[in-house]
Amino acid sequence: MSQSPVAALWRLRPYLRPYRKQLIIMVTAALVVEAADIAVPLVTKSVIDGAIAHHERGLLLPLGLLAIALGALSAGLSLIRRWVQGNAVANMEKDIRDDLYAHLQRLEPAFHDEWQSGQLLSRATTDLGTIRRFMGFGIVFLFISTMTFTAVSALLISLNWWLGLITMAMFVPVFVFCLRFEKKYKVLARRAQDQDGDLTTLVEEAATGVRVLKALGRAPEAADTHYAEADQLSRTRIAMAGVVGWFWSVLTLVPNAVIALAVVLGAVAVSKHAMTVGGLVAYITLGLQLVWPVEALGYILASGEEAATAAQRVVEIFDTDPAITSEAADEEEDHPERVVVPLTAEPRLPAPGHPSIRGVTGGSAPGGKTDHGPDLGHAAHVLFDNVSFSYPGDRRPVLSEVNLEVTRGETLVLTGATGSGKTTLLYLVPRLADVSGGRVLLAGRDVRDIPLPQLRQRVACGFEEATLFSASVRENVTFGAADATEEEIEAALIAAQASFVFELPWGLDTRIGEQGMALSGGQRQRVALARAILSRPEVLILDDPLSALDVQTEERVTRALHEILAGVTAIVVAHRPSTVALGDRVALLDDGVIAAVGSHRELMATDPVYANLMTMEEVAR
Ligand SMILES: Nc1ncnc2c1ncn2[C@@H]1O[C@H](COP(=O)(O)OP(=O)(O)OP(=O)(O)O)[C@@H](O)[C@H]1O
Ligand SMILES: [Mg+2]
Structure with missing residues (x-):
């Protein structure tokens, strides 16, 4: 169950802590400005009751100058306050944003599978902006308007106690009204923010899936869905505007009605000599000063409500703990050593068919040992030991009792x-x-006991969907190896048969657009492959890295990979017989179970399922 909006906003207060000084300056400046603004009517009272009523002209100039000085002070301090405030809240927003981004990075892929990306986007952008606006203006003015209201009320009562009390009593319904508004607005604000997130998801999907939408002629339907969502959001916003409008009109009406009443009652008081003319002018001018704090209350409550629901949405992300962490291992190991495998070919260890190569459970293991020796985990570079897996929320096992061993260099x-x-x-x-x-196990150690950064440095992955970032070719390729030399970059690109990048308009410095859209699927795969190769991992994992390549290019990449993979422990997903031949051994996965392990030739001869799969691939080509 998520926290209440206000409690969520309260939890973000540590982000204000570094800006305590600025907050103090902001509040002090605003208080002085308010005090100066309140003082002006009192100066006016002295001018009327003193300088004018008693014909003391000598007082006019100093009082006039005092009023001007108060005005100038107020203007100068307002400027300073806004400047300090702008800086502080922009930095505070950045701090929250940085933490949110870091947290999103720590969360595992399963979290991102589950959450709509638009919801994450709108929380990381719109919601943080809403919180910033409230932290900057709302909090300060909530404080200032409360202070102003209290000070002005006290002054009004001191000018004329019964008139002051009647005036104050008229504000009681305003507070009752505020509470009702708060209740209604809270629900609408949260709804609008959630709908904004859904709409962001739609816009994002329409942008990234534009080709599919156009090709399948689904653009009108997608547009209709978008219009419907946008319509819902605008309805919610109109409802919000209605509630705010109604609330504000009451907030504007009450102080003005109070002033009107004060004029009438004040005139009676002056006629009965219970009040001076200057006193009445001061009373009315001061009364007018109540209009602003009461009106501001509407804005503050509305923006506070929005900020609180936005905070609730942001805190929901912060409260999702990463399921995959290595805290214990991080403490144990502060200095991860980096194991770098050179790019150049080295003698392959062990030779294909080495007796330590083994595959058990659910299938034949030709030439393999089947007993668990005590040091077997150490001999293996990667060992899947009785592994089972199901996706969260799905009881169906995707993997069952997988036992598989990959030796060093294999x-x-x-x-x-x-x-x-x-x-x-x-x-x-x-x-x-x-x-x-x-x-x-990786080199005999449970991967869960290895600090995550170290683990991910030791194991590099190339996925089927080659994700490239909006950056230059060079930045994309050196993503996992920032210290790579020019020669190494070139070698990796050549090995991945990605030499076409040298022909791009700005060579390796050419930006390759959002997700590398400007490149073909096969080109993207090859750049991504170069990236995986260049990170020189201990263990290289390639998920169908050649699926988008034509037969000739595939063969060239396969040959180059063959050279590179010598000396590197690799697990490569492949379907085509020519790529499968790349391996020392092949493991056949059938519905989450290792059905067979052996060399391509052995499996072709002994395993009908495997032979069938490979023949189908061959025919498909
Ligand atoms: N994020 C997920 N949540 C739930 N189930 C998933 C998820 N990803 C994959 N699966 C399921 O797990 C099973 C195995 O998927 P996986 O992607 O590992 O298959 P694969 O062998 O790599 O297939 P392909 O050759 O098509 O890439 C499938 O039945 C799939 O529906
Ligand atoms: Mg797959």
Whole structure:
């Protein structure tokens, strides 16, 4: 259950702490400005009752100058306050935004699968802006208008006690009205923010999926869905405007009615000599000063309500704890050593068919040992030990009792029908997901005991959907290896058959657009492959890295990969026989179970499911 909006906003108060000084300056400046504004009517009273009534002309100039000085002070301090305020709240917003971004990065892919990206976007942008506006203006003015209201009320009562009390009594319904407004507005504000998030998701999907929408002729339907959502949001906003408008009109009416009444009652008081003329003028001018704090109350309450619901939405993200962490391991190990495998080919260890190569459970393991020796975990570079996995909220197991071992320097090819769980199995090594049962060992150590940054430095991944970032080719390729030399970058690009990038208008400095949209699918895959190669990991994981390439390019990349993968422990998902041949061994995954392990040739000869799968691939080509 999420927190109440106000409690959520209150929880964000530590973000104001670094700006305490600025907050004090803001409040002090605003208080002095208010005091100066209140003092002006009192000066007016002295001018009327003293200088004018008693013909003391000598007082006019000093009192006039005093009024001007008060006005100038008020203007100067307002300027300072706004400047300090602008700086402080912009920095505070940045602090929250940085923390939110860092938190989103810590959350595992499963969280991002579950949340609409538009909801995250609107929380990280619109909601933070709403909080900033309230923290900057709302809080300060809530304080200032309360102070002004109290001070002015006290002054009014001191000028004429019964008139003052009648005036104050008229404000009681305003406060009752405020409470009712708060209740209504809270619900509408939250609804508007959630609808804004849904709409952002739609706009984002329409932008990224524009090709599919156009190609399938679904643009009108998508537009209708968008219009319907936008319509809902505008209805909510109109309802909000209605509530605010109604509230504000009452807030404007009451002080003006109070002033009108004060004029009538004040005139009676003056005629009965219970009040001076100057006193009445001061009373009315001071009374007018109540209009602003009461009106501001409307704005403050509305923006406070919006900020509180926005804070509730932001805190909901902060309250989602990352399921995948390595806190214990982080404490143990402060200095992760980086194991770098050179790009150049090294003798392959061990040779294909090495006796330590093993695959058990649910299938044949030709030439493999089947006993668990005590040091086996250490001999294996990557070991899936009785691994099972199901996605959160889905009881169906995607992987069951997977036992698989990849020795140092070996290339294991993982193959199997679509949906058999290959990608899921790969996710478990760099802990993009955590096992539901069993364990995954990297060089004899449970991956959950290795600090995450270290683990992810040791294991590099290249995925089927080659995600490139809006940056230059160079920045994209060196993403996991910031210290790579020019020669290394070139070698990686050449190995991945991505030499086409040298022909781009600005060579490696060419920006490759949002998600690399300007490149073809195969080109993107090759740049992404170069990136995975360049990070020189201990373990390289490639999920169908060549799926978008034509046969000739695939063969060239396969040959180059063959050279590169020598010396690197690799797990490669592949379907085509030519890529499968890249591996020392092949593991066949069938509906979440390792159905067979062996060399391509062995499996072709002994495993009908495998032979069938490969033949179909061959025919498909
Ligand atoms: N985020 C997810 N949440 C729930 N179920 C998922 C999720 N991702 C995948 N699955 C399910 O897990 C199963 C295995 O998916 P996975 O992506 O591992 O298959 P794959 O072997 O890589 O398939 P392909 O060859 O098509 O890439 C599928 O049945 C899929 O529906
Ligand atoms: Mg997959």
